[in-house]
Amino acid sequence: MNDDPRSPDEVPMHVLDGLLESCQSEAKITNRSARMNVKSMRVMRVRFFKTKTVLVMAILFAATTNLRAEPFLLQQDLFISGHDDVNIYRIPSLIVSPKGTILAFCEARQGDDGDPTDLVLKRSLYDGQPSQPRNLNGYPRTFGYGVNWQGMQVVLPGKGEAIMQPCPVVDRSTGEIVICCQEIRGGLANLLKNEWHGRCLILRSTDDGMTWSPPREITESVGHFAAGPGVGIQLRSGRLVMPGYSKEGSRVIFSDDHGHTWRAGVPVNNKGCNESQVVELIDGSLLMNMRQGGRYRYVALSKDQGETWFKENDEQSLPDPGCQGSILRLPNGEPGGRDRLLFSNPPHAGPFEARTNLTVRLSDDDGKSWKTSREVHSGPGAYSSLAVLAGGSTIGLLYETGAAHPYEKIAFARFNLEWLTTDQRSDSR
Structure with a gap:
């Protein structure tokens, strides 16, 4: 009663x-x-x-x-050139560990071209679900996550060499983080003379990025290969895929034993393509998105998990000044919902100096079209790296930016899908 x-x-x-x-x-x-x-x-x-x-x-x-949910865009400077005895920070890479920890990697270039370059990292820990109640629109108030960062750690010191282009991947079967990077002997000055005399290295962490194994060279297995820049991915089959390029053009290397041994796939037919990123589509095929000489991105598909490529063409819906870009799958948590793809770059069809107006685009049809876009920064902006943060509702973006040129600092932005799909005239906070 x-x-x-x-x-x-x-x-x-x-x-x-x-x-x-x-x-x-x-x-x-x-x-x-x-x-x-x-x-x-x-x-x-x-x-x-x-x-x-x-x-x-x-x-x-x-x-x-x-x-x-309420739209939001929040930004902070993470690596500032001239700080910590580092001349310039470049080449951002962003991943999230199985524990939710955000790992932000980049190159710490010590001085002139002949000086060494270190591979460095900052981490932001995820402390689980917020203890305070959520508000009625469902936005979780995790104030420290992605805001508070541990001090910078040197993952691999150059020691006279240039450690370049960190490309990490998370193995969700083992919980380990695997990094592929390139060592150029004699520093950046030698890179400008001959990019293909360096070594391809693998490092791994079993403790959420706190410590790292000594580097292991895999050049003999994969040839002279420059990873990324950006991140690798793990396919639904468990295969680890590292995108990148060699002197023959863009290609991937892959591992079917959790990163212990590696093989190289066939490069795309366009030798003008280099820096690349890859994403797994709904049907299990791979889409590789590549930098080329300018004007547009170049794309290719693979039906055999990255071993060969077909359906190559300019992607005229993605203008590009000849710069690295980032592509990411954003899972859809709604029952029966379709996953989305995100892509970030400076969206100008050249020239090379047009590295401004860093923009994030959204596709809801596996990259066939990119109908939604939003500018993250109106000034200089160059290389970038996207990641889905713990909880799945917030997207992270690590990118090169500045006031006079895009290499003054590397910033970290957090935003949600509501911000990305809200009209540009709406205020961000």
Whole structure:
């Protein structure tokens, strides 16, 4: 029997509002999928202290009322050229570990072209779900994650050489992080003379990036190969794929034993392509997105997990001044929802100096079209790296930027899908 003589419609709204907020945790309302929908509200009885019964509404999901998370774009400087006795920071790379830790890698170039270059890292730890309640639009308030960073650590010192183009990949089967990078003997000055006399190295971490194994050379197995720049991916089959390039053009190297041995795939037919990134599509094929001489990105497909490539062409919907770009799959948490692809670069069809207006684009058809875009920074901007942060609702972007030129600093941006799909005229905060 109901202890409250009022009908459900007569229960005061402030009571229902409080109960609704408490029910959100049980209903697991988050902004993981960019939209949250309420299918129905079913009245149930809850007995408090065995004396009183009140009527509350239990939330069930589906699609009648859209509750949309608040758009946001937050940015901070992470590596500033001239700080920590480093002349210039370049070549950002961003991944998220199985524990949720954000790992931001880059090159720390010590001085002139002949000076050594170190591979460095900063980490931001994920402390689990926020202890404070979520607000009604479902945005989780994790203040420290992606804001507080541990001090910079040197993953691999140059010691007279240039350690270049970090390209990490997370092996989610083992929890390990594997990095492929290139060592150029004699520093950057020799890179300008002959890029293909360096060594291809592999490092790994078993403790969330706190410590790293000594480098192991794999040049004999894969040839002279420059990884990325950017990140590698793990396919649904478990294969680790490192995109990059050799003097024959863009290609990938891959491992089927968790990064212990590596083989090289066949390069694309366009020798003018070099820096590349790759993403696995819904049907299991791979899409490689490449830098070439300018004007547009170059793309190719693979049906054999990166061993060979076909359907190569200029991607005229992605203008490019001849710069590295980043491509990423964004999982869709909605039942039956389609994953999206994200792509970032300075979107100008040349010249080389047009490295400005760094922009993120969205595709909802596996890269066939890119109808949505949003500018992250209106000034200089060059290389970038995208990642999905822990929880799945926030996207991270590590990118080169500055006021006078794009190599003054490497910044870290966090944004959600609502910001990306909101009209440009809307304010970011």
